[in-house]
Amino acid sequence: MKYYLPAFLFVFLMVCFPDPAQAQHIDSKTNPPNIVIIFADDMGYGDVRALNPLSRIETPALDRMVAEGISFTNAHASASVCTPSRFGLLTGEYAFRTPEAARGIGGFTPPVWGTNRISMATMLQNAGYRTGIAGKWHLGLDWLTRDGKPAVLDAESGHSNVDYSQPVQVGPNDFGFDYSFIHPASLDIPPYVFLENHRILDPEVILTTDVYPRRREDTEFSWDKKHSNDQAVYWDKGVWWRQGEMSPSFRVEDCLDEITAQGLAFIERQSAETPFFLYMPLTGPHTPWLPSEEHKGKSGAGVYGDFVMDIDQVVAKVKEQLRRQGLLENTLLIFSSDNGAYWPEEEILLYGHDSNRGVRGQKGDVWDGGHRVPLLISWPKGIKEKATYPGLVSLTDLFATFADLLDQEIPEGAAVDSYSFLRVLQGDTGFVSRTEMVHHSSSGMYAIRTPEWKFIDGLGSGGFTYPGRLEPEKGGRGGQLYRIGEDPMEKDNLYADYPRVVEQLKAQLEEIKNP
Structure with a gap:
């Protein structure tokens, strides 16, 4: 026997208890969430205590994200090193489709993509968002030079031909960011300068070795010495950076704090009236491992683990800033990493800490340790219950997911390797967005x-x-x-x-x- 609800009761139930996925989709269009991506540099899945009970690093802020939102157990960067991974995140494409983006680059390399390319930031601008970046760029800049030739570093002297008094001709503001505060590349790659909206701050450069001695009395070389030459600053395992030009006020050990401060300042300038997008690509825990005094010696994974505790604190500070301004409830907060940790077998044995937890390999590798990354997403207004998603996800998929969330059409030929997993955010953890990667x-x-x-x-x-x-x-x-x-x-x-x-x-x- 079949039972039928009276029409008025059916309507009553649908109004009072709407389908959560449909309700979420409507709400995201009428009151779009702010979007903040905190992107760690060289941090492993197994560093997060909530994802790895055997982690020897305390990560309370990230653990809270796991408890409050969705954690992805099978998420991968689109490549296993910096530049191609960042390209994939911002464009929704595999970097090998653009040869210039498919390899690691230095700090003086020209842009790896054309200004006609639609980026995630451009798409969000088109959706009415204010957009900002505070952190590591590593996608190339168009520097002006004193001799009119392409920018180049002389590795022996540490000097370049760049005219730091002039703004760069092409940079993040040409790829959809209304505001930019960046370091050009990784924190072990020159030049060591900050740029705000394409202008170099404190442009009268000196050399790193004018401030930092190349060696300390207690320096002992380790397995990572192969990445630096005799001109580089090398103090200890993980504590090294290449010789090059540096703003007189720039301090390598303060870089993460400065990036964090600028990200918080960008949030402080926002309000609930206009949605915003903030991309915070951090310079840590990539080398040089320079943890704060607060966290030195506090982890069970050496200096690297101490530095990861600083990364966790960045997450806590961002959440607190959003909370103070009443913006946290409707902010889609994403934490991930550009690739797996640079954590060889020697370090696993030394500390009993598996930074890439339970998979083979490390940063750079085609094995899963190279590209499997933590991906945590919280959104108090939209994600009500803790969930774990085991399906295959690429960081390229964030582009299509945001477009789907905001009902934005992706132009033909853009974000071709991006697949929306919006239904996962809406609670459907059985949804399959992609079947290969x-x-x-x-x-x-x-x-x-x-x-x-x-x-x-x-x-x-x-x-x-x-x-x-x-x-x-x-x-x-x-x-x-x-x-x-x-x-x-x-x-x-x-x-x-x-x-x-x-x-x-x-x-x-x-x-x-x-x-």
């Missing part, structure tokens, strides 16, 4: 994964873990194939056992790379 290592080794398989088109890590690349033996395996769900450590190479799967995935990878 391409991974890209620091040396240009590629992989493709599906829910069951991960195929790597080459041998070795493709990155920083030894061996980076191996030539196949005659008649031997030419690549790697793993049942990734059952074998997250990528130990059992089934390449020779499933030739048809290899053939199929290789063809699928090539089709995505060369459509």
Whole structure:
């Protein structure tokens, strides 16, 4: 026997108890949320205590984000190093589609993308948002030079031909940001200057070694010395930066605090009348590991772990600023990292801390340790209950998710590798937004994964873990194939056992790379 609700009762229930996904979608258009992305540099999934009970680092602010929102257990950066990962986040595209963006770059490299490209910030501008960036750019700048030639650093002297008295000709403000306060690249790469809206602050530069000695009396070289030459400042494992020009007022140890202060100041200038987007790409915990006095010696993972505690504090400060202004309730707060941690086996054994928790490899690698990242999203007004999402997500997907949230149409040809997971934010943790993903290592080794398989088109890590690349033996395996769900450590190479799967995935990878 079937039972039918009277029409008036049905209408009453629909009005009083609307479908949560539909209600959320309507609300996000009439009262769009502020969006803040805090983007750590070289921080591992396993550093967050709530994601890894064995973490030797206390992360109370990030743990609170996990408790209040959605944590993604299978989220990946689009590449395993800085520049291509940041490009993917802001454009919704794999960086290999733009060759200039597909590799690591220095501080004097020109922009890796054209000003005609639609970025996430541009899309949000078009939706009525005020947009700002405070932090590490690392996507190239168009510097003016004293000799009219392309900007270049002389590695021996540490000097460049840049005219710091002139604004850069192309920078973040040309890619959708109303306001920008940036450091050009990583904090171990010159020049060591801040730029506000394309103008260099304190442009009368000196050399880093005018302020910092190259060595200290207690300096001992470690595994990371290979990344710096004899002209670089190298004090200890993780505590080093390359020789180069620096503003007289710039201090490497204060960079994270200055970026945080500028991000908080941007929030302070906002109000509930106009939605805003703030992108905060932090310079830590990337080298140099320079934790605050407050956190020195406080973690169980050495100086790196102490520095991660500073990153956690940035999250706490941002939330408190939003709360003071009455903006927290309707702010979509996202925390992630540009790639996995640079945390080799030596450090895991030394501290008993697995920064990339339970997966193989580290930053730079095509193995999951290179690109699996923490992704935490909270939004008090829109996400009411704690949830965990196990589905496949790329950081490129934030672009389409925001567009979907705000009912913005993505122009044809833009954000082609971005898939909306808005339904996950609306509570549907069974939703599948994508069924495959391409991974890209620091040396240009590629992989493709599906829910069951991960195929790597080459041998070795493709990155920083030894061996980076191996030539196949005659008649031997030419690549790697793993049942990734059952074998997250990528130990059992089934390449020779499933030739048809290899053939199929290789063809699928090539089709995505060369459509």
